[in-house]
Amino acid sequence: MQAGYRSFGEQALHYFQRAHDGPAPPVVGGPAAWRGPDVAGRSDWSFEFSAQDIAELESAAAASAHVALGEVTRRDFPLPGLSSRMAAWTSELRQGRGFLFLRGLPVARWGEELSSRVFWGLGHHLGMPGAQNPQNELLGHVRDYGEDSANPYVRKYRTAADIAFHCDLADVVGLLCLQPARSGGASRIASSVAVHDELSRRRPDLVRRLYGTFLLDTRDEARNESMPWVPVQPCCYDGTSLRTFWHSDYFRSVERHAAAPRFTAEERELMDLYDEIAASPDLYLDMSFEAGDIQLISNHTIVHARTAYEDWPQPAKRRHLLRLWLSLD
Numbered sequence: 001m002q003a004g005y006r007s008f009g010e011q012a013l014h015y016f017q018r019a020h021d022g023p024a025p026p027v028v029g030g031p032a033a034w035r036g037p038d039v040a041g042r043s044d045w046s047f048e049f050s051a052q053d054i055a056e057l058e059s060a061a062a063a064s065a066h067v068a069l070g071e072v073t074r075r076d077f078p079l080p081g082l083s084s085r086m087a088a089w090t091s092e093l094r095q096g097r098g099f100l101f102l103r104g105l106p107v108a109r110w111g112e113e114l115s116s117r118v119f120w121g122l123g124h125h126l127g128m129p130g131a132q133n134p135q136n137e138l139l140g141h142v143r144d145y146g147e148d149s150a151n152p153y154v155r156k157y158r159t160a161a162d163i164a165f166h167c168d169l170a171d172v173v174g175l176l177c178l179q180p181a182r183s184g185g186a187s188r189i190a191s192s193v194a195v196h197d198e199l200s201r202r203r204p205d206l207v208r209r210l211y212g213t214f215l216l217d218t219r220d221e222a223r224n225e226s227m228p229w230v231p232v233q234p235c236c237y238d239g240t241s242l243r244t245f246w247h248s249d250y251f252r253s254v255e256r257h258a259a260a261p262r263f264t265a266e267e268r269e270l271m272d273l274y275d276e277i278a279a280s281p282d283l284y285l286d287m288s289f290e291a292g293d294i295q296l297i298s299n300h301t302i303v304h305a306r307t308a309y310e311d312w313p314q315p316a317k318r319r320h321l322l323r324l325w326l327s328l329d
Contacts, residue, residue, distance in 0.1 A: 004073045004124070005138060006327055011130030012169040014327045015299065016245070019238035023211050026200045028242045031096045032301040033193040036285035045097060047085075049104040056081050057105075061117045069120055070138055077121035086125045089296070093126070093172055094328055098298035099189060105292040107178050119176045119294070119322055126296070127326035130170055140323035142175065144311055153219055157323070163306040165190065165278045166247040167299040170325035174296045177289035181319040185309030187295055190284040192244035192303050195277050196235065202277075206270045210235040215261075216247060217254040228257045243300040248275055278303050289321065 006014065039045065049057075056079055064076040079086065089100055107115045116139055123129040132140045140157070147154045149161035156163045160181075165188075175187065200207045215229040236243050248271045254260045263271075277283060286307075287295060297304055311318045 004071050004076075004129070006128055006130035007136070008131040008134050008169075011325060011327055015169050015171055016232070018236035018243045018300070020211075020233070020236040021239045022237065023208055024196065024235070024237035024242050026204065026207075027197050028193050028237075029197065030193065032098050032191055032242075032298075033197055034097055034191050035194055035283055036190065037282065039097070040285055045092075045099060046101045046103065049102065053082055054104070054106060057118050057121070058114075060121055061114055064117065064121060069117060070136075072117075072120060072124065074124040077124055079121075079125055083125060086122075090126050090328065093296060093298050098191070098301040100294075100296045101287060102294040102296070103290075103292065105176070105294065107176070107292045112178060115176065115178060116322060119174070119324055122294075123174065123324050123326050126174075127172060127328040130325045130327055132170075132323065132325050140325075142321035142323050143319060155219075157306075160185075160309050160311060160319075162308040164249050165275060165303040165305040166249065167192075167245045167303055168325060170299060171328040172296055172298055172326040173304070174294060174324040174326065175289070176322040176324070177291055177293045177320075178322060179291060179317060179320040180289050181309035182312045182317075183310045184307050185319055186286040186288050186307045188284050188286050188305040188307060189297055189302050190278045190304075191301060192246060192278075193242050193301055194283055195274060195303065196242060196244065198277050198283065199274060203270075203273060206266065206273065209267065209270050210244075210274075211237075214251045215254045217250045217256070219250065219253070229254045229260060241300075244303070245299070246274065246303050279305075 060077045060079055063078060064072050067076050092100060120129060120139065131138060142157045144160040145158045147158050149156050149159040211233060213231045214234055216232050217229050218227060232245055234245055251271060255262060309319060
């Protein structure tokens with residue numbers, strides 16, 4: 001049967017197909033240029049699943065139970081009652097504020113297998129799910145595996161350490177909380193449009209460099225000495241929308257390769273200031289997860305990070321999130 005998802009490579013190529021006419025004006029603005037303190041007290045980005053919604057999700061999961069997860073399509077997972085709201089959610093991710101928070105899934109009652117199927121099925125109604133690495137991992141398991149966060153080949157989501165601001169290689173990343181941490185582990189998000197506008201206000205001389213090429217260290221995603229890095233353009237502007245890919249940890253670590261060019265002083269200053277602005281309390285918004293919460297964010301207009309966390313000593317209670325990557329047509 002045909003796979004019901006995009007491969008890691010197909011998804012990345014789709015994500016980087018960003019129209020570009022030239023550098024954006026000093027202030028892009030718009031609904032995607034939000035600031036954390038301004039939206040923290042609002043409720044229009046948070047939604048609660050009703051009992052009727054949950055019954056519909058359970059019915060759709062049962063209807064698709066005979067289909068392997070990677071072969072599930074939207075047709076296999078019917079959601080007639082939720083479909084209109086999900087179309088509005090997709091529009092919000094693509095053209096609006098760029099993030100949503102959905103609450104109330106009974107994941108403790110469902111267990112991991114049913115929760116995974118529901119999350120995957122929801123993804124098909126928002127966009128097209130995709131693999132998260134060349135090994136075709138469909139749903140990432142975000143938990144502490146006890147790995148060394150200082151190891152450049154370790155992806156930090158596999159540790160309890162803090163994670164710096166970055167974007168993933170998909171239009172949208174979703175997280176479903178199965179178990180929250182004992183403390184910490186907040187998801188920290190900031191508008192990359194607001195970061196761009198603030199950077200332009202402070203240092204207009206540095207902004208143009210965002211529209212040039214940076215080298216992205218492939219790290220463990222390639223482990224191929226013939227392709228130790230790939231060139232990317234952090235910012236693209238099509239005359240209306242600003243889309244950003246930012247991953248300064250992976251930009252910086254490319255210098256571990258002897259053949260890679262060294263950063264100029266201006267480039268280091270740009271990366272430092274961009275990260276500093278994103279990490280400002282004037283810009284970021286923290287979200288704390290409870291079991292059954294879903295966070296959805298656009299990787300084009302938002303950079304995301306995570307605070308370090310302390311886990312529970314009992315293995316069954318340790319922090320565990322499912323991660324979903326989506327492409328939007």
